[in-house]
Amino acid sequence: MSITDDRRVTTDDLPEDPGTGGLSEQLLRLRELKEAIAAGDPAGTERQHAKGKLTARERIALLLDEGSFHEIEALRRHRATGFGLEKKKPHTDGVITGWGTVHGRTVFVYAHDFRIFGGALGEAHATKIHKLMDLAESAGAPLVSLNDGAGARIQEGVTALAGYGGIFQRNTRCSGVIPQISVMLGPCAGGAAYSPALTDFVFMVRETSQMFITGPDVVRAVTGEEISQNGLGGADVHASISGVAAFAYDDEESCLEEVRYLLSMLPQNNRETSPVEETEDPADRSVDALLDLVPGDPNQSYDMRKVIEEIVDDHDFFEVQPTWATNIICALARLDGHVVGIVANQPASLAGVLDIHASEKAARFVQTCDAFNIPLVSLVDVPGFLPGVDQEHGGIIRHGAKLLYAYCNATVPRVQVILRKAYGGAYIVMDSRSIGVDVSLAWPSNEIAVMGAEGAANVIFRREIAAADDPDAMRQQKIKEYQSELMHPYYAAERGLVDDVIDPRETRSALIGSLAMLRTKHANLPSRKHGNPPV
């Protein structure tokens, strides 16, 4: 079989059918054609490997269960003309589409083939993706995109742009219906970056993947700034600074392995729940370590990750956006085999305050869990919202409201544990009784108040303190008074604002018991077209 000038096989390259019309000839011809398409362009494969990247088919093989991939439209070719396109019509048109299984469950996947037009999206390429997305929606199964494409195919002009529009429209339509995961595995510019932003989770690989609206050349021309591709939109930038990516990995293999892991924790669609996994970890396990992990002094820091580790099944949890807005932790884990979404303040970072980024991160996570029937566990130890000009001018009111809105709107089972302090508006926001949590538990060390004792005493006893012979002694006395009057869990428990004060060692069993009770929870929101969240 010969290869055409552009090093890609076409049906014209196949052996002449001798005209016998025999089935065996036809089958041979079909097999050769499919094998040639699957093999692709060896030189392109070498170039891809030399850049430290896998080919689209190698990626699909790593993502899916072995031998489970069913490809559709491998025979598709574009019909565009101009700029030499009529002479260059490779099969697949630069995107491989189909479905397979991950841990035995159906998953739809499309993967850009960078060897063909740099994975750039033209009309045929786009309509293949549209068809796959429609199938994923109809079948009610997750969609994973393996992105390695140069954006709109320049030679196809507005038809390429319209192709992107069709993807965005479907991303939005499928939002909250099927899980959508975007894996960034190459330079993704312009249109190639917008679709991932509409999906539930974005994965990136360090060094080899980038996302930007315009590349470094355009940035230099417009703003005069000099920056490399990775500096502008590499994995660490998006996982730690912009918050666009939820996860960053060192290589494609570990990245795709983690996509498989994430899928194992998600339901197939919004009408199902996540798979339950048998566990040897006893539901009534007493968590003695919790007594020492959380310091009594409300100003002393500790690592909330260790608390989560102690509570969840097999000490195993999967953190979403672990390097962005680290003052709040969002994680998926299992409790007695059932998946839960954990939102936890992190005293080890910025004392666990809520700020603009933390509010946005948690709001998005709460919304994602609610869309996919994943119950929410909130572990609260929060000193308040972060004060400051930057925060106020940056719109902390608007961003904080996103988290408030997401919790208030969530109809999944919701359980709150207040570990230590919970002050002011931040207490209300972190899924308090008044905004609809189903079960609220507190540790005996807990302090719920409008603000810390010192601040409170300075405001409400200002006159007494100023008039005292010894203002400092008076301040200390008033602080103590405020603490003993108000700042303990029994004040909230007496008023029904927490349902129970528990021994910290019983946290795991109390959570599991509450969530088991709530498994049949059914909640309806008032009929409306949709809410108007402070996006």
Ligand SMILES: CC(C)(COP(=O)(O)OP(=O)(O)OC[C@H]1O[C@@H](n2cnc3c(N)ncnc32)[C@H](O)[C@@H]1OP(=O)(O)O)[C@@H](O)C(=O)NCCC(=O)NCCSC(=O)CC(=O)O
């Ligand atoms: C993506 C890249 C950084 C990759 O660089 P590399 O050095 O790895 O690869 P490369 O430049 O040799 O490209 C590989 C092959 O893909 C082709 N190629 C690259 N980009 C293309 C595009 N957008 N349309 C059609 N073909 C394209 C190249 O001509 C080359 O073909 P051959 O192998 O035949 O030589 C660069 O190619 C690039 O900057 N491309 C332009 C990106 C872009 O501006 N896209 C439009 C976004 S606008 C958009 O999407 C809408 C919007 O938001 O405005």
